[in-house]
Amino acid sequence: MSVLTVKLRRDLRRRPAQLVSVVVLVMLGVALFGASYDAYRNLDSGYQRLFERYRFADLTLSGGDTAAIAAAAAAEPGVAATAARTVADVPMRMPDGGTFVGRVIGMPAGSQPAVDKVQVLRGRYLDASAPAGVLAEKHVADHARLRPGARVAVWHGGAWQPLEVRGTASSTEYLWPAASRQDALPAPGSFGVLFVAEPLAERIAGTSAPNQVAVYYTAAGRRHTGWLDAALTAAARRHGAGAAVTRADQPGNATLAEDIKGFAELAVLFPLLFLAAAGVAVYVVLARRVARDRVVIGTLRASGFRRRTLVGHYLATGLAAGLAGAVPGAAAGVLLAGTVTRLYGEAIGLPETFVSVRAATVAAGLGYGLAAGALAALAPALSAARVPPAEAMRGIVPSAGGRGALARLGRLGRIGRLRRVGRAVPAGAWLVLRGPSRQFRRTVYTMSGVVLALVLILVSWGMLDSSKATVSRQFDQVQRQDAELTLAGPAGPAALAALATVPGIRAAEPSAQVQATVTAGGKAYSTALVGYRPGTAMHRFLTPGGGARALPARGVLLGRAMRGRLGVTAGDRVTLRLPGGRTAATTVAGFVDEPLGTYAYTSLAQVDAWAPAGGAQGSSGRRDTALVRFAPGADRAAAEHALSARPGVVACTDAHALRRTMDGYMKLFYVFVAVMLAFGGLLAFTVLFATLSVNLAERGTELATLRASGVGRRRLARLVTTENLLAVAVGAVPGLILGRLATGAFLGAFNSDLMAFHTDIRPATLAWSALAVLAVAFLAQRPGLRALARQNLGALVRERSG
Template identity: 25%
Template sequence: MLNRKLLREWRQLFWQSLLIVVISTIGIGMFIASYKAFLSLEDSYDYTYKKMNFADLQISTTEDPSLEINKIKNIENVGHAEAREIASAAVLIEDKKDLGKIEARVVAIGDNQQINKVQLLQGEYLSERKESILVERHFADAHNINPGDRLTLSGLSDTLTLEVSGIISSPEYLWVAKDRSNVMPSPNEFGVFFVEQDVLNQLGQRISSYDVVIDSDDVEGIKGEVLEVLGKFQVIDVIEKEEHISYELLKMDLKGFQELAYLFPVLFLSISGFIIFILLTRLVDKQRPIIGTLRSLGYSKRQIKWHYLQFSLILSVIGGITGTIVGSFLGGKVYEIYRERIGLPFSVEEDYLYLWLIGIVFSVSIGALAGYFPARKAANLLPVEAMRNSLPTKDSKFYKWLMKRIDRYIKRLPITLIMLIRNMIRNIFRYGLATFGIAISISLVFTTSGLLDSVKYMLNQQFDVVENYDLSVVLQEPIEGEKFKESLLVDGVENTEGVLDIPVTVSVEGKAIQTMLRGMENDQDQYRVFENIKWLNLSSDEIDIPKDGVLISKSVQSKLGIKAGDKILVTSALHKKERLYTVKGIINLPVGSIIIQNLSELNKDFMGSSEPMVNKALMEVSGNKKEIKEQMSEMENVMTVHDNREMRTQLNDFMGLFNIFILVMFIFAIILATSILFSVIFINVVERKNEIATLRAFGYSKNQILRMFAIEHSLIAIISVILGIIFGIEGMLSISLFYNNDMLTFPLYINPISILLTIILFVVVVMIAQLVSQHGVNKINVADAIKVMDR
């Protein structure tokens, strides 16, 4: 009988120890994997930007500044300086004409390019083949384009057929973004190409802007002098490296990756420490007679303390070592997946051995902290007290103070409830710690499910609510609102609405941002405008477009630090006009940034037209999209046709790794929450064996005792769920801040179903835990327990 009891206790100790090792392995493994991937990506980005000499300063103008480039080169602290033309065009793939026209950005480059150098991935460079074209890799991959294929570029007046000489990667387009209002265009509908200036000139009349790109160690020092040289030109934008769309988005993505690499592992390891604390505390209580014997034989407090501290340290070391091995392997895999998705041309991946040291030290520190207090408790036991089977309870001053005030209110309750209340107050530290640990576990479940819900909400809001159209048609030249519907008549188009989009610069108090000014009417259904709910970044009621002001997206508001009622200066370099507007409201737009104005007023302010003009059509279609796009592409004034579904697919791909990461955390969070709840409930039953035996001896049935446990477990679960939801919301808010910028507005949303499922999950866990309690109560032999209590 004794051997069977010892075997059962050792078996329990083994499984609980294994649980600690597994949780430590998960926590350290997550940290090593995510942080190694982050470091590898950061080093690869930095090396790529340095190798390809990414511009430190980029200044866009409406006219060709190439004649002034030598003056800029002579400015002190300017390394290299180059001028180039960037043209908007349409591209037609010769073997895939059914795709129709695709929007193209064509960059002119020279033979001796020193800044923003392109990296050849396939084929050969332009200097070796005349009248050829280089294709950026994202577009080439999407359309399976290879060297030797032929593409046709279309300008405003002429077309030009070129042979693909090579596939390249550009530091400007590691993340392909069209502009700040469209930061994730689908490669199926937007591509970047590079040609020599002489070849671009053959395209004839075209819409172009010009860039001066500069490398310098003192950007702030040279900026004023460069702008002075370019003073006779209309400057559209001044962009430092950190403000470049591609660079900023990649760094934002890395920042979020880095923060997640800290957050979840710390929570996991904290729970691991909590379980170590519970396990060692129970072990010390069970081994009091052994401790008493050792103390009476002359073992010192230090030896006793070290004996129990070793237990937590050994488990933590094992978890730390296995976690670093697993995490290092997974980190390399995550990095390769991420690198392939971004398309980094250069790779820098190291072992980062110091991460191993950090991981092991981190794991051991958590274990040492959790094991110290039970070990100290064991060391401080006096031999006489330790040899006793149970210690007399010493009520704290807090317990006595509180019981004096509530005793008269609870004395009429059943004895089991009185015992429950007194026991919870007497052991308030233990119950508080248990509740906090379970709450942290619940917050992990809540945070991860909430983040998944937020991503889903963001996609639905952007593409099902705000952008309610199927196709958008970009026109080469604006056309009167009454005529554009007739010019775009195609079978299968159910509804067509026009908008006017103008690239603008918005500035206020020294801050500026590039965005899109959109003119539209109030009664439009294809693009709807909703008021933004502060902090949550959710959509409220649909908002009317004012005639005497503008509406701005939350991303623009965040960048400029303004609010409704403030004045903003809106400048159009294309039309060489500027207007001062009052902000009338903040709108919710998850992806991109935009300013909304009344269509008629926008035409008066910038187009100088009394008749509403539009340059973009938003369409609801019921026919075959592919056929409609093909017909539209052949129309004279049509530059390109976009399928809104492609944009959604692109955003889905972008959020794919994020969703996978969060989903894995969600699964681990459920495992942790279940583990800690079981640990607390199981140990709670075991530790109170004498109390249960006493109640049974006084005639209380097993059902009455189990009801007492059920109330206790339910109370812990309710408090834990409430705290867990509060912690979870705070966690969601913290993570959402990593991804909020002037191009992305991350919402704070959780589906009520997710809240319900979280609660149901823990109700199920409590019910199962109650079965564990029942099993423990049924196994208690009253006679044996009373005999042990009498010793």
């Protein structure tokens, strides 16, 4: 066994607690990477398998001559199959009496469609012998507790038409049950899908032919998706089609894709924080060892050992620590990835999940762990190789020489007023103040650990604060109505006046909503065109600058995301493609900044002019919607019950149901934040333990001399604690700043046209985060202080005098 091998083994056994802290940080970082990244890959590959198995549409075309559109698409190279169907949004009533506006989708009776198949989970598929039989999509079936044989109803022909549930099914279109891109987070019980036989769907929609074509590509066609999408959309519009929705823009898939995108970014960024902290700890430990081993290094160099041999020796310590943490971390990541995948799948209701072990992820985790140890050890290793042998063997260790900023201030204090101020400062205070500046590099170690810990804590806590602020912004500032009613007839003055007489109702207004595609310069964005009457009290239009503006008499207000998507500014002209093949040219009056969805807003008069009422269901704007506000202090449940019982009210949707749902999601977020705070506390403890214990070890002789000079143990502990906490407090300032910036970056991973977050961290969060790190630092230094109290004063003083 070589001399350096023996030395390496002894080094690893000496002060093992510091190296164990490094190993723990590497293990956590690698485990987090393996669990989150493999879970992301599992979910992504799982979606793709489901899309292939059930032939999820690559392009969906609505409106126009669907027979001609389907025929033209089928003849295009790269298209594997097409399916024409009828889709309509209509009021539905569940067995418990609950009502909402849901969606019926036509399918062949007796056989699955060629595109957008469903997986029957319970019961039987549609059958021509049971024309009133339906399949309930999984999410609405779970919420309303629908089982085969249950009775539901849809509003058709001015009356409720009863239907029988034949079974429940899962659809790749509704893995996430989003009604539209603008309604990507429907509250449970506010939206649902029923799959019905195509003839029944046409009767409900009031059409004589399908109104939508779903297109599925071949593998070769999918390699040229952009070109094929554009060609099929152009051909469909020549036959009168209105909206064209790609697979990427399909509401449910787009919502899940954004979530997965954020998941993927977190899978890399969070582990990097731990690996960076491990790197700081490795650097601190090895820098201390190089300083302590100067005589040994000088002896080895004088004995003929080459510089690269010594570099390899000290690099081996970092590699050993990285490998010791990476191996169990990679194993833990493999085990956790399956658990995370299954929990996520259960949370969103996936019919099945796919879990696999990826050798590439394991190898990457091991590589990250080794890289963290090696890169952090590189600087101390190079420093060891540069030690002059003669100087090192004389035991001369260069000191800071009092060159710190506070030391210079002390010398300046010998003149003028600073001299008198310096004399007034107690010796203990000078000891506390001079310590951080004398060994500034050592202070930077501690500050780096503080910054990393605060970044992790604030990212978690700040995301929670920002999410709560987003909910408040949507439901306290933007969306002012308390309930949305679907009426049996138009929401005219008489109907609105009757609603206003219901006890607990403060105001009622009409509203209209039309599906539209906004186009400009060859770019298009599918959205909903929503109409309000001027001076509406039901909606507040917030601007990107933070203010609010009125609804324009002419033109449209567009969601902020459309400014980048379409490349338009206020005053530009855009074209609206509306149901029934209609188009309308108008002006962009401005932009609104809203948390949920990206809508186009205009006046009711313009909606009436652009999309006149009448025609088949889904082909024109609905004029049967009324928005109501409750009186202050009104009993919401009683008011909603009274509205639902009112003649002519078909469906009543609680506009704050989504807020309660999001508040429920916040409870899950609390668990996430609690876990991240625990990780942040552990990160702070381990990195601060490593840095502070090394700091105390480096100053062991100095502190022992103070004790031998008569400074009491408790007083010395107080002085050292104050000095350490001072360095931590200074590091907290950049930590809070970087933590806030990191929160904005992490939230940006989830921002899209579906949802927009603003970074909003409460001052109390900043204060509590800083106090938490101070408390952790206080605990992290305790082991070092206890070790200092047990030191042999005589031996240390003799070492200093020698």
